[in-house]
Amino acid sequence: MGMTMTQKILAKHAGLAAVEAGELIEAKLDLVLGNDITAPIAITELEKAGLEKVFDPSKIVLVMDHFMPNKDIESAQLCKQCRGFAGKHAIAHFFDVGEMGVEHALLPERGMVGPGEVVIGADSHTCTYGALGAFSTGVGSTDMACGMASGKLWFKVPPAIKFHLTGKPAKWVGGKDVILSIIGQIGVDGALYKSMEFTGEGLQNLTVEDRLCMANMAIEAGGKNGIFEVDDVTRAYLKDRRAKPYEVYTADADAEYDAVYEIDLSTIQPVVALPHLPANVVPAAEADDRAIDQVVIGSCTNGRIEDMRAAAGVLRGRRVKKGVRCIIVPATQAVYRQAMDEGLFTVFLDAGCAISTPTCGPCMGGHMGILAEGERCVSTTNRNFVGRMGHLTSEIILAGPAVAAASAVLGRVGVPGELS
Amino acid sequence: MITEGKAFKYGDNVDTDVIIPARYLNTFDPGALAEHCMEDIDPSFTGSVRPGDIIVAGNNFGCGSSREHAPLAIKACGVPCVIAGTFARIFYRNAINMGLSIIECPEAAAGISAGDQVAVDLEKGIIQNNTTGKTYATKPFPLFLRRIIDAGGLLNAIREDIL
Numbered sequence: 001m002g003m004t005m006t007q008k009i010l011a012k013h014a015g016l017a018a019v020e021a022g023e024l025i026e027a028k029l030d031l032v033l034g035n036d037i038t039a040p041i042a043i044t045e046l047e048k049a050g051l052e053k054v055f056d057p058s059k060i061v062l063v064m065d066h067f068m069p070n071k072d073i074e075s076a077q078l079c080k081q082c083r084g085f086a087g088k089h090a091i092a093h094f095f096d097v098g099e100m101g102v103e104h105a106l107l108p109e110r111g112m113v114g115p116g117e118v119v120i121g122a123d124s125h126t127c128t129y130g131a132l133g134a135f136s137t138g139v140g141s142t143d144m145a146c147g148m149a150s151g152k153l154w155f156k157v158p159p160a161i162k163f164h165l166t167g168k169p170a171k172w173v174g175g176k177d178v179i180l181s182i183i184g185q186i187g188v189d190g191a192l193y194k195s196m197e198f199t200g201e202g203l204q205n206l207t208v209e210d211r212l213c214m215a216n217m218a219i220e221a222g223g224k225n226g227i228f229e230v231d232d233v234t235r236a237y238l239k240d241r242r243a244k245p246y247e248v249y250t251a252d253a254d255a256e257y258d259a260v261y262e263i264d265l266s267t268i269q270p271v272v273a274l275p276h277l278p279a280n281v282v283p284a285a286e287a288d289d290r291a292i293d294q295v296v297i298g299s300c301t302n303g304r305i306e307d308m309r310a311a312a313g314v315l316r317g318r319r320v321k322k323g324v325r326c327i328i329v330p331a332t333q334a335v336y337r338q339a340m341d342e343g344l345f346t347v348f349l350d351a352g353c354a355i356s357t358p359t360c361g362p363c364m365g366g367h368m369g370i371l372a373e374g375e376r377c378v379s380t381t382n383r384n385f386v387g388r389m390g391h392l393t394s395e396i397i398l399a400g401p402a403v404a405a406a407s408a409v410l411g412r413v414g415v416p417g418e419l420s
Numbered sequence: 421m422i423t424e425g426k427a428f429k430y431g432d433n434v435d436t437d438v439i440i441p442a443r444y445l446n447t448f449d450p451g452a453l454a455e456h457c458m459e460d461i462d463p464s465f466t467g468s469v470r471p472g473d474i475i476v477a478g479n480n481f482g483c484g485s486s487r488e489h490a491p492l493a494i495k496a497c498g499v500p501c502v503i504a505g506t507f508a509r510i511f512y513r514n515a516i517n518m519g520l521s522i523i524e525c526p527e528a529a530a531g532i533s534a535g536d537q538v539a540v541d542l543e544k545g546i547i548q549n550n551t552t553g554k555t556y557a558t559k560p561f562p563l564f565l566r567r568i569i570d571a572g573g574l575l576n577a578i579r580e581d582i583l
Contacts (some may be wrong), residue, residue: 041448049575074446099548124486140488140514146578188433191481364442386438387460
């Protein structure tokens with residue numbers, strides 16, 4: 001029986017000729033990631049267990065991004081602990097204020113992940129790197145600790161769902177609209193324990209940014225990982241970023257899938273996910289016209305340069321509606337600089353937006369954009385759970401950057417086509 | 421080990437943001453986390469939960485963030501076991517790694533009501549609803565996972581391998 005892309009990568013890293021769904025294996029890790037919330041637990045656990053050495057300091061990445069720049073004394077202590085650990089173990093890939101970015105935007109941008117690799121991260125959106133043809137998945141702090149100590153981790157080989165993409169997305173439709181449409185179709189546990197494999201001739205019409213956004217939200221369908229077939233678009237993205245050679249895996253023709261979905265990208269509309277689940281997806285043009293209080297454009301889902309350009313494309317020459325707070329969060333220092341160099345900051349400032357230093361802050365209700373009682377926010381982030389961005393009665397509507405920017409101008413959920 | 425207590429019942433897709441909201445993640449002290457456990461789905465939970473009580477929920481329990489603070493907070497409340505129809509995969513791993521027992525049993529998840537007295541034999545995987553008299557048998561953990569739990573968590577198991 002043939003193997004899927006994910007199964008081939010796992011087999012290779014487990015030193016096996018073949019694996020099948022359901023099999024328990026131990027795989028070698030190419031990269032272990034943690035952040036300022038999850039790494040401190042891992043570090044404390046490691047030290048408590050008396051494990052004083054890490055398997056390979058060059059394969060550990062620590063990104064201080066969630067409560068950064070530190071929002072209070074407690075979060076400052078957590079970062080201090082990470083800083084001390086990174087110094088003690090000579091971990092070169094330690095990213096602090098001034099260098100850091102939202103981790104899942106930062107690692108691909110820096111060429112730290114390549115196709116065919118196995119990556120774990122103590123952050124659920126670690127599945128993002130599947131966009132580059134890697135097997136990457138989110139784990140907890142204890143798994144991270146074990147990964148740092150041993151360079152290995154046990155996995156249950158997942159079955160897969162195949163998404164065969166054709167066609168070309170329309171104007172103002174991006175990766176966010178595609179993945180939200182898919183989650184709306186299969187549900188928040190539609191891919192539970194499974195890998196979501198993306199293939200087909202439609203791939204050529206999706207940029208790496210689109211793919212990173214889609215793979216990022218595999219977890220919102222319950223998926224273990226999302227993975228894209230490597231093509232010329234991937235290779236072009238990696239060309240100037242990744243010096244290290246990489247191995248490309250494609251699924252066997254007779255690989256088994258639990259389900260196969262045909263997705264014609266040309267039929268996807270701009271969509272939003274209404275509160276309080278990412279699967280509550282409706283066309284953005286058909287959402288209700290209730291007023292919104294805040295718009296957030298950023299995060300590991302949509303904080304990349306293409307997202308900044310899409311938002312600026314809508315906001316150019318327009319003003320954010322009075323009473324709406326629009327917060328733009330470029331995901332990394334490089335995105336920040338590029339947006340500034342391209343003149344996008346002028347567009348945002350003229351429109352009445354606030355521009356933030358890179359941080360995960362508002363997405364998980366950490367800081368930099370908390371919602372009050374009953375407030376409604378259109379956000380390019382990935383979760384709209386109850387209380388996620390602030391007060392228990394506040395509401396989050398998930399959208400791509402173009403819809404979010406249009407909504408900021410309209411003061412309600414809307415699409416760019418509505419703007420005069 | 422047999423544990424017995426009152427059931428707290430919830431629906432599908434209980435996410436880790438409601439189990440322990442991110443606004444409290446500036447610490448990982450179990451006691452501090454326990455004070456806010458389930459706060460955004462059931463504000464009365466921390467005031468009424470007693471050691472030995474269990475959580476019963478529908479499908480996809482623990483979806484969302486990978487925060488290990490979620491099973492940690494539940495365990496710190498004295499809850500020895502969560503029964504659900506299905507678990508989100510990261511929560512599933514985290515619970516095992518932290519030594520919180522979890523049982524996937526759609527029948528028990530559907531058949532147990534809030535407030536029922538429930539006894540669970542964690543080794544045999546048997547759930548007994550003492551209020552209704554119904555019993556549910558589930559598959560116990562495979563050997564390699566039992567080894568992790570018996571060692572007191574994944575780190576201790578690894579330590580035995582490395583040292």
